[in-house]
Amino acid sequence: MKRIYLDHGATTPPHADVIEAMLPYFRQYFGNPSSVHSFGREARRALDESREKTALALGVKPEEIIFTSGGTEANNLAIQGVVEALAARGRHVITSAVEHHAVLDTVKIMADKGCSLTVLPVDRCGIVDPDDLRKAIRDDTVLVTIMTANNEIGTVQPVEELARTCRDKGVPFHTDAVQAIGSIPLDLRGVPIDLLSLSAHKFYGPKGIGALFVRKGTKLGKLMFGGGQERKMRPGTENIPAIVGLAKAIEMATKDIPGKSAAITVLRDRLIEKLLNEIDAVQLNGHPVHRLPGNVNISVNFVEGEGLLLDLDLNGIAASSGSACTSGSLEASHVLMACGMDHQTAHGSLRLTLGHGNTLEEVDYTVATLKNSVDRLRGMSSLYKNYRRQVDKNHAGGEKTCTTKR
Amino acid sequence: MKRIYLDHGATTPPHADVIEAMLPYFRQYFGNPSSVHSFGREARRALDESREKTALALGVKPEEIIFTSGGTEANNLAIQGVVEALAARGRHVITSAVEHHAVLDTVKIMADKGCSLTVLPVDRCGIVDPDDLRKAIRDDTVLVTIMTANNEIGTVQPVEELARTCRDKGVPFHTDAVQAIGSIPLDLRGVPIDLLSLSAHKFYGPKGIGALFVRKGTKLGKLMFGGGQERKMRPGTENIPAIVGLAKAIEMATKDIPGKSAAITVLRDRLIEKLLNEIDAVQLNGHPVHRLPGNVNISVNFVEGEGLLLDLDLNGIAASSGSACTSGSLEASHVLMACGMDHQTAHGSLRLTLGHGNTLEEVDYTVATLKNSVDRLRGMSSLYKNYRRQVDKNHAGGEKTCTTKR
Amino acid sequence: MYNEKVMDHFQNPRNAGEMLNPSGVGEVGNMKCGDIMKIFIKVEEGRIQDINFLTFGCGAAIASSSMLTELVKGKTLEEALNITNMDVAEKLGGLPDAKLHCSNLAADALHKAIENYQANNSPV
């Protein structure tokens, strides 16, 4: 069976050129960059060049990049690090209700340890209002952390405005850009973001490697202690092949974002249109316009998302319901709930995230498959029976997308 | 120029079979193990199997293995995690003077944050006396962390005895076994070690991946927060290719350790013998018997180690002076100083660490090359001139190895 | 995630659908968990002659509903009341731990349906 991968939000296949770039560092150039001999110097050169490439892709300085083991570590380092470094100044942290668990769980732990925490609400499309942020900032606010783009519903925040608000008030601004890199253009020269997290496996790079951008002058504590690597901010023998892979991947991912994003947006919009038109009682979650080019998130009313996933999988289609990272839990997505959705609708959510390899045929096949699955599952669903009885009486019909100021 | 790699203590070349095992997980099987679809299940299966293999190699249960980004993270998780989890019980931590910086710096930070710290001394060969440990344990001791084998001088500690001492007193025992895995047999079934750190790139596996063994029932806090991976102890998308590589590497590394170790010991002992016999005023650092099969560490009196390294490198030989990880610093190795060495002798230290690829010819070539280098550098060394004048008068000659009770 | 037996019941659910004029109906679950099961029974001469289910829920919820109906059909009410959620999970060859708590409630729904039948048919 031909398989169709529509879960690029969970992870992406490393690009062949990325794997090619990494291989020599598993084979010939296996040295430890801390060693003074030729094997070490080869590794050091790769490390330096990778840092330069990564910095260039973001419009920052090489010494502002700290390589980490992934997005989770980058988020933890940013949050725990700033909170610790600025403990003398204050202990108030601001975040949003739709953050990834790597941010949300971390700020909650900070709260348990004595920080005070403000969780900003979002509108029905998942957008944080910069006015809310402005009002929430206090004298003792030491960190604002709001993601660039959401992993579940794809909503893109007004980060530039949020960052400026923080800069105006002299508060460090961190953004989890794990889902954004390679999908929306980000040039940190012009935007006053102080810290930014990224993870290579979300933009066709390898797993287990990420980076934290830390603007010069930003105070930061550490998560781990040991050797002098990464300017003492992140000890441990550097993962050279993965770092080389990250650099290659970010170089490729940030090249011609408008062009690549337009191509994926075509697929996305066709997928959304067909789903909303061809399946009864389906709504789009997330913002209709300010959304990642590859993200489709719908709620299929009166069925539970997992059943859809299983049917799709039986037909070779890989999708997700809520974030892959949280699929172990049985609770409805905190992101959808924060957008004001009821439990039933949240449980019926389905995320289809498109990537560079997908085609129009795949989109059409997916819609057809999903339609069959929805029919089948609704045939067993008590909720749908009740709904049909209502509709047949009233000709009711809900909103198909959220409404928002922006 | 043919190159000779004698720096296996810094990092090892990944075995071809390890790279081969990893490749499919960069290419076909790139899924996120948290995903429910077929791509996710492939990754999940690889993760489960790798955990089983790793556990089997150590004689422990799969659920006792937490994969980390390397040895440094494993050490930090063990130390910070136990100190946090047992904060209510006490705050006294015991370690040794010859630990790697990933342990030493971490316990020192714990001390800055309010722990009290006992650093056990070592004898001239680098051995910790279990009697000293027994005396140091107090009612409020919550953790003892002593390495299995030293990265600089190769000294192997009496871990089993140290572990039993802790178990008798009900104190958790952690050991940094990063240098030991694959070099000395370790079956955790019989030895009451509670936590053990390892790092794949030290046993012919990939960089950027390690593991912490945590015996069931051991209380542990976390370094990072986020997803539910690694039984919630270590969040972040799992680095599947690297984990597969680690599992393959540890499976291979722990097969027939006595046989492989005997082969390397032959090379090591020839190297030691020739160095001590053919070069004037050289001494062996570390224990003559309880030492890693691949480790040679000598002090070449009256020259500085870096000059030797450079000369060796110019002749294609990769070696290190002290630990590669600390070579950025200019200070003499804390390990050699802890063994009672004076600064001059410590500065002249040279570490040659043998691995599976090395040959007798390489050993002989290295000795010849080193002899030339020593002659050349001593010709420029004021210290050597003074020494020769003394020797010619007195026929003085120092000890060539350390003395120890064990 | 699920074994073959569970997947079979998910793909080919037995006795799915609504029943007209049932002898008893039972519903369990709540929207927060995301699992709602409704069991319809037709009782004749103290036996469950027919049984149907409607389930809103995950794969485990659908499969356990289906398995329950198969287990129960033809049984006496007494026998049916002895069937537990764990029996259903066992017959399915096991369910993932995370699913045992929320999604494996079909026996509860059955018991409610029997109660409902008994209430309807109790002497006034």
Add this chain to the structure above:
Amino acid sequence: MYNEKVMDHFQNPRNAGEMLNPSGVGEVGNMKCGDIMKIFIKVEEGRIQDINFLTFGCGAAIASSSMLTELVKGKTLEEALNITNMDVAEKLGGLPDAKLHCSNLAADALHKAIENYQANNSPV
């Protein structure tokens, strides 16, 4: 780590060795840092006619000693006193940051040697 010029001076040090009957000798450094440099000068008619060094130390220490001797040979004492450690590092095309502090002391040793010469030859 080191550039080509530094490596050249490390591999082919100029004027290395002991000098018999020098006009002045200077020594700097300490064992904790691991760098000890000794400079010997022969002074004739106010000029440094000959110069030698003995150095215990890292590559940078040896290269900077060597470079210094080359810079200084034939210079007047006054000119020699104007040469700084930074001049030596610059002439070498730069040294790693970590090495500038400890290992780049050859000019200091030279100045001590000149002082030593002047002390020996000052009118009583």
